Amino acid sequence: MEEGLKIELGKQGVFVTTIEELYNWGRKNSVWPMQFGLACCAIEMIATTMARYDLARFGAEVFRPSPRQADLMIISGTVTKKMAPQVVRLYNQMAEPRYVIAMGACAISGGPFKQGYNVLKGIDRYIPVDVHIPGCPPRPEALLQAFMTLQKKIEEQPLTGEGRPRHLDAEAQGEFPVPVQGEHDLEPTSNKLVWPLPVVIR
Amino acid sequence: MSGSLRDTNLEGWNRPPVIVPDGEGELLEVAMGPHHPSTHGVFRMDLALDGERVVRLKPVFGYLHRNHEQIGETVSYLAMMPYTDRLDYICSLTNNWAYALAVEKLVGQAVPERAEYIRVILAELTRIVNHASAIGFLIQEMGASGTPLMYAFREREKILDLFESLTGSRMMCNYMRFGGCRVDPSAAWLDATRKVVAGLPQFAHEFENLLMSNEIVMARCQGVGKLRPELAINAGVTGPMLRASGVNYDIRKVDHYGVYDRFKFRVPLGDHGDIYDRYMVRVLEIHESIGILEQALKEIPGGPVMDPKAKIRGFRPKPGEAYGRIEGPKGELGFYLISDGGNSPYRFRVRPPSLINLTVLEDMCLGHNVADVVLIFGSVDIVLGEVDR
Amino acid sequence: MVSTLDQIFVLLKHWLVGLLPSVLQPAAGVLLSVVAIVCVFPALFALTVLLERKGLGRMQNRLGPNRVGPFGILQPIADAIKSLTKEDIVPLRADALIHFLAPLVLVVAVFLEFAVVPMGRNMVLVDMDASLLFFFSIGASTELSVFMAGWSSRNKYSLMGAMRAVAQMISYEVPLLMSSVAVVMITGSLSLVKIVEAQNQYTYGLPHWNIFTPWGCAGFVMFAIAATAETNRSPFDLPEGESELVAGYFTEYSGFKFALFFLGEYLGMFSISGLGTALFLGGWSAPFSFLWWVPSWIWFFGKVMLSICVLIWVRGTLPRLRQDQLMNFAWKFVLPMTLLNLVDVALWRFLGEGWLRWVVCSAVMLVAYVAAALTGLRRDHIGPRSYRYAE
């Protein structure tokens, strides 16, 4: 929040603004990821928590195996069509506020395996993603960068009005529909509310 | 050699045993995975538990089925090389080698001597990375807060630095080519490698001590998850897991591929075939690998790293087929290729050691505790990318 | 001056209470002590969590949290803000009431345990004659809360975690009690205050702590093992064994309730360390007579933190046991050894003062432990192996 606005608000009620800052500061500095690896990127994710890169510096080494206690889901690798319902279900099981980092080309778009019949072409078809990291696999530094980007994003979130986090918006979607594994493909093939088809004018 | 098939007369001798639950209560059915902290990725086991004892175990695969084989049949031979990196993503260089070997068999391509040495060096470094992290993960799964894993990854980072400076990538090296290797390592790289290799024995001893002197590790690993050699052979188990059951079968020794017959190394064998033996065999293999590395780094000749006659553009093998295999860190990694004369294989098949080693998972786990299942599963040492492909 | 510093909290309390009318004084006195405990130990909990994360980091060649505040000191506060504001999920099929009560029962029970632990000279909330008995009876209700949590969640992993926890905690309660009984036999009192005072004597400047006797040393080791199991710490953290049971009995807990479980677990560690300190490590007494001038509460908290550090160290190094091994260990090793300890204590008293009791009691313990170690390992065929090679 910029300084001038802060003073302006301070005249009306400085209390609200400090709560917001404190709250965002708390959320930002205690993002516990879920212990959840999918494919190749998971190894780099593990490497990020290891001694050389040490994700723990940001207070994020508490990898919780249970989705209930986790704040961040790192989609580290290819999401297959067989796995996609489980990923969405896990996301539904997480408690708000929750964030998603799509790590690597596969999680973003299917990556090199995009043409495969069992590969989901990007997890953002079903759940909202906060930060995308390109790379195959991204280096640990890239994951750290994504992590800091997420922290910045949390820090800048206003608690009221437009752009407030989903968990403070009473009308926002809390549970995302889990796709069903059909006879030929997942049904539906995407969650239209989260992933509208891109309209490109040429 | 206990490869005899003495009880083959018995009907169903190679099937999992039937465990009768105690008492009359209902069995607790648990789906372990696909999201579970210790299934090494997205693997699932459907367990039926009688108290804590496992009565039935059915593995469920396919959560990471990324269609490698189909992609292999649509892209060109060379374009498949980076995909092999992503099969077993802990040891990409041995996958490269296995694929390059299969294609070289298919077209009858020779490899220059220097390239063979480089391949051996890289493959043995990869083996050390794989075995070290496997042991790290074992003790992590026993609940030691990741400390041994940190030490394993510390060495891994050193080796990955070497890979990165040579190939440009930490994990997905995409380094080998049909008829050689992509770039020639500089003298400085070889010196750096020598320096890293000189530090490895100390690390290997550290891990050996960890396994040899910790009572809890011994109490949890010894006598658990036994595998009979006859069943191991019949089920196609390969790699350290087979040798822990006492079967002397190392493809480096059997097939003499590459230049392995020029190096002196021994094949460690276990007598019990339990979890402890599997890990000790891996530790001892690290020692042998260090020996191979020292010899290879001493003897590496000069010369080209690529066969000048090797065809790169418009690579179209004549019709035919070939099966090439190497001793990967996890077991026999094979590639089976059928060419119809086109620029992509008619059939591209990966023989994944991880998947086939899992055939006996049920046999090993039945009658043990849930806690043992995690360790037995870890001792098979799989990577899901290779299991499901 | 020295005694003022030693009694500063007691004096402060008396002064504060003295400000009130005499009718309210007893109640206010108790209330003030309760508030002190309720404030001090959660603060200590925050510090310990940070210490654990930084300490584990150091053991693993890395830095640990260091971005929040200087050296990451504010990390626990950030975690607290996050945990308290996180959404609280109650599974649809769960038993909502019990699911809600379980963490509360745990925290309340653990706080009650602090009532009888002497934290310094004259610093104990309730000086009752049977305080040891009170401690153990309250301690038993933590099992109840764990089982409530596991049962009400309707999660298979939670249920298994709860069953493991109950089996484990009940099994280790027995050796825990037995090793404490040895101290009671020597002191002749169940009051923790009297037990500590009995140890606050010095010969040649050395203290009369129970750990410095043959039976006390063995008893302390057994107590430490049982206490670790009782608090579900590594290597006995099976109920929440991450690699097997996801998160054990609190798999389904999120937000505030999870934070309460976390708090309860650490408070349990403090209380049981406090008990161990009082029973074996001389409570608030100084380790050497010439250090008499250091305030007693510093010694108490110093000893407690030292035992916490040992627990963290153990967590960073040891893998965990299996359920049946854990049970075997409790019933076939720890319990017989604590029973033997009782015999040893009886001998100690019977032989009276003099060098003879040192020799006899030490010999009994030494022979027993060596014999147990040898037979135990031989019976299970466990030990280092040698391997053969094929050329």
Add this chain to the structure above:
Amino acid sequence: MKSVEEIKAAIEAAVPGAGVEIVPNPSPSGQHSLRLLPSHAVAVAYFLRDDEDLGLDFLSNLTGVDHLDKEIAEKVKVTRQVTKTVDGVEQTVDEVVEETRKHMEPGYLETVYHLFSMAKKHGPVVLRMRTVNRTDEVELPSVTPVWRSAEFQEREVFDLYGVVFTGHPDLRRLLMWPEFKDHPMRRDYKEPDDFEYEPTPHDTVLARAKDHKAAVAGQEGTGTGL
């Protein structure tokens, strides 16, 4: 290590009527294979495993191959009687005419087995088996009772190719989910229309994108674009 011809002779001596056929492999690898008749395959498998000399106790690799129906065009010389006017006289003359005939060779599914011996340390011996066609008669005998390592690999071939292995103890899909109906590794498998926007589509991707666009336009008539 015996040559393929010797193995063939040994099999035929041990299992009468085995009907083994050598499939030559023209590539430099020289791994020639033996085609077995499904009816005798299990007996042959037991023989290969238990034979003293061969001792092929290790089934390393088992896989399926799909061969589509092939349209074979061959030039055939046909003798026809043609009525011609030779020297003003109508005569019936035999004439040799070259004519292209087309016929459909039915496709088949094939399984390939790579056998090694751990005891004797030799190999590979390559076996193959064929189904009758690709649609209904896709049964082959399972070798899982002989070599346990076939268990998952046969399930995989069943999943991806649709070969039904009779005698397999637990034949379910291995990789795809149980509700899935297709066999995706078959060469005529058509993927579901799973559109993905690409900034620079080319070749097959472009073709698929166009198909998708047409399909979407037909269904909804909305402006979801490429």
